[in-house]
Amino acid sequence: MTTTTDVRVDGDMSRPSNKGKLLTDGLRLVHQRGFGASSVRDIAQAAGVPQGSFTNHFASKEAFGLEILERYREMTSAAVRATLRNDRLPPLRRLRAWIDGQLEYLRKEDMRRGCLYGNLSAEASEASDAIRFRVASVFAENQASVAYCLEAAIEAGELAPKTDVQELAGFIVSSLQGAILVAKSQRSPIPVERFTRVLFQHLLPQRDPASKRRGRRVAR
Amino acid sequence: MTTTTDVRVDGDMSRPSNKGKLLTDGLRLVHQRGFGASSVRDIAQAAGVPQGSFTNHFASKEAFGLEILERYREMTSAAVRATLRNDRLPPLRRLRAWIDGQLEYLRKEDMRRGCLYGNLSAEASEASDAIRFRVASVFAENQASVAYCLEAAIEAGELAPKTDVQELAGFIVSSLQGAILVAKSQRSPIPVERFTRVLFQHLLPQRDPASKRRGRRVAR
Numbered sequence: 001m002t003t004t005t006d007v008r009v010d011g012d013m014s015r016p017s018n019k020g021k022l023l024t025d026g027l028r029l030v031h032q033r034g035f036g037a038s039s040v041r042d043i044a045q046a047a048g049v050p051q052g053s054f055t056n057h058f059a060s061k062e063a064f065g066l067e068i069l070e071r072y073r074e075m076t077s078a079a080v081r082a083t084l085r086n087d088r089l090p091p092l093r094r095l096r097a098w099i100d101g102q103l104e105y106l107r108k109e110d111m112r113r114g115c116l117y118g119n120l121s122a123e124a125s126e127a128s129d130a131i132r133f134r135v136a137s138v139f140a141e142n143q144a145s146v147a148y149c150l151e152a153a154i155e156a157g158e159l160a161p162k163t164d165v166q167e168l169a170g171f172i173v174s175s176l177q178g179a180i181l182v183a184k185s186q187r188s189p190i191p192v193e194r195f196t197r198v199l200f201q202h203l204l205p206q207r208d209p210a211s212k213r214r215g216r217r218v219a220r
Numbered sequence: 221m222t223t224t225t226d227v228r229v230d231g232d233m234s235r236p237s238n239k240g241k242l243l244t245d246g247l248r249l250v251h252q253r254g255f256g257a258s259s260v261r262d263i264a265q266a267a268g269v270p271q272g273s274f275t276n277h278f279a280s281k282e283a284f285g286l287e288i289l290e291r292y293r294e295m296t297s298a299a300v301r302a303t304l305r306n307d308r309l310p311p312l313r314r315l316r317a318w319i320d321g322q323l324e325y326l327r328k329e330d331m332r333r334g335c336l337y338g339n340l341s342a343e344a345s346e347a348s349d350a351i352r353f354r355v356a357s358v359f360a361e362n363q364a365s366v367a368y369c370l371e372a373a374i375e376a377g378e379l380a381p382k383t384d385v386q387e388l389a390g391f392i393v394s395s396l397q398g399a400i401l402v403a404k405s406q407r408s409p410i411p412v413e414r415f416t417r418v419l420f421q422h423l424l425p426q427r428d429p430a431s432k433r434r435g436r437r438v439a440r
Contacts, residue, residue, distance in 0.1 A: 034343035036256030114342055118398075121405035122334055122342030123254035136405040171395075171418040174411045178338075178398020185341035185356040191394045198391040203422055 019057040021047040027068040031113050035065055035124045035131075062128045065120070069134050072116045076138070084145040091153035092204060095146065096196070099176060103192045106180065114184040118177045143173045159204065172199065239277040241267040247288040251333050255285055255344045255351075282348045285340070289354050292336045296358070304365040311373035312424060315366065316416070319396060323412045326400065334404040338397045363393045379424060392419065 016024065025047040030038045040061055044051040058064040083089075083098035106113060117135050125132045147169035153159040179195035236244065245267040250258045260281060264271040278284040303309075303318035326333060337355050345352045367389035373379040399415035 033346050034254070034256045036254045036258075036343065037347055038256075112346060114345070117405075118401055119342045121401050122339045123256065125334070125404050125407075126253050126332060127257055132405055132407075136402075139402050139405060167414060167418060170411065170414050174398040174402040174415060175391075175395035176398065177401050178394040178396065181338055181341050181397050181401060182356075182359050182394040184345050185337075185352055185359060187345075187352075191390065194387060194390050195394065198387060198423075203418075 018047070018049040018053040021049055022054060022057060022064070023067055023071055026064065027071050027116075030065070030068060031072075031116050031119070032109075035120060036127065040064075062130060065124065065128060065131050066134060069116070069120070069131065069138075073138060076117075076142075080142065080145045084149040087152070090158070091149050091156050092158050092200075095149050095153075095172075095204075096200065098146075098149075099192070099196050099199075102176070102180070103189060103196075106183065106192070107189055111183045111187050111189060115177060115180045118181055121177075122181075139173055139177075143169045146172050153204075168203065171203075175199070238267070238269040238273040241269055242274060242277060242284070243287055243291055246284065247291050247336075250285070250288060251292075251336050251339070252329075255340060256347065282350060285344065285348060285351050286354060289336070289340070289351065289358075293358060296337075296362075300362065300365045304369040307372070310378070311369050311376050312378045312420075315369050315373075315392075315424075316420065318366075318369075319412070319416050319419075322396070322400070323409060323416075326403065326412070327409060331403045331407050331409060335397060335400045338401055341397075342401075359393055359397075363389045366392050373424075388423065391423075395419070 022043060026038070026043040029043055029046040033042075040054050041051055043064070044054045047053075054064070058067070079098065079101050083094045083101060086094055089097070102115070106115075117138050120131055121135045121139075125135075143166070147165045150159060150163065150165045150169055154161050154163060154165070175195055176192075179191040182191040183189060242263060246258070246263040249263055249266040253262075260274050261271055263284070264274045267273075274284070278287070299318065299321050303314045303321060306314055309317070322335070326335075337358050340351055341355045341359075345355075363386070367385045370379060370383065370385045370389055374381050374383060374385070395415055396412075399411040402411040403409060
């Protein structure tokens with residue numbers, strides 16, 4: 001009896017709630033396996049909680065999908081604040097750090113996971129307008145953060161003042177998604193590394209004194 | 221009796237077989253809804269055939285996935301032959317036609333479908349190594365076809381001879397995938413249109429006599 005009480009108290013104080021477990025382990029499962037292929041039963045099993053616990057905490061699988069999106073977004077927003085919107089670093093270095101951070105995260109699981117936003121865009125766009133809207137809004141947020149960083153790069157003299165910042169930011173966000181997607185099918189970091197090289201060598205040539213003077217294109 | 225026979229003969233001659241229906245309607249369903257979210261029952265229902273017919277024709281859902289991938293590839297390969305590998309057209313115009321053709325196809329369904337390769341890469345990479353390998357090999361094929369077209373562009377004097385053709389081709393294939401993916405979440409052609417503009421204005425600047433002489437970058 002005492003033991004049961006102890007365990008319960010211990011559970012309340014230091015172990016995650018069933019909802020917390022469903023979100024943490026469910027996010028991991030959906031990220032790995034896909035939203036459509038992860039049933040409510042799979043998610044409950046992954047979290048080690050009864051299936052009824054899922055229905056207690058989430059009105060629907062869509063509601064659960066929206067909550068794991070928010071969990072994931074907390075992580076990606078922190079990365080954006082530490083890089084793209086971090087005014088203490090030189091602007092183009094921030095952009096590179098943002099991309100490198102994603103590559104590092106993806107490498108941990110051998111590029112298998114891909115980006116949850118891209119994965120949900122590919123597969124859940126038809127199933128749920130709410131999830132689709134949320135994913136589209138995160139893409140728009142990221143575009144705004146990349147644009148913020150590119151604006152700073154212009155101010156710092158790292159980019160030509162004529163650069164169409166919104167255009168380039170949108171291109172960067174979508175092209176990075178594509179590189180992560182192809183990397184996922186190939187289980188290889190090469191597409192993301194190639195994206196970074198082409199971006200920095202050909203689309204964001206760092207202005208050295210010579211290129212500033214002659215406005216020349218770096219051809220490699 | 222006679223009627224039954226007539227119907228049967230008619231069926232054999234002009235109507236698709238159950239397998240054909242499963243592939244045609246199943247491809248449409250999976251493209252729209254996703255592979256994980258389309259059950260064998262859903263696919264049989266979409267095709268209007270008994271569920272047993274699916275198991276008669278396909279050893280597994282994975283086997284079905286591989287067959288719809290081949291169906292889709294017939295279509296995309298025909299597009300590649302008509303554009304990227306069509307030596308009768310000027311090279312960079314072929315590249316543009318290849319991208320425009322995909323945009324036109326996607327517009328028909330309001331950008332909802334996305335590219336089946338990208339969709340399967342996002343969601344089926346973990347479920348099936350066979351599907352993942354096939355998708356990765358199509359990306360590699362497409363990269364080879366884009367590289368073929370870029371080589372032709374160099375020979376035709378449309379691109380600088382120093383261009384790293386494989387690097388750029390891989391970048392184009394993955395960036396287009398990303399543009400289609402973001403377009404899917406936004407139900408808008410804008411990401412693909414933007415991809416095309418940035419590509420042709422900044423990565424593949426058409427060499428006019430002035431730029432040829434001075435090797436200058438077109439800044440816009």
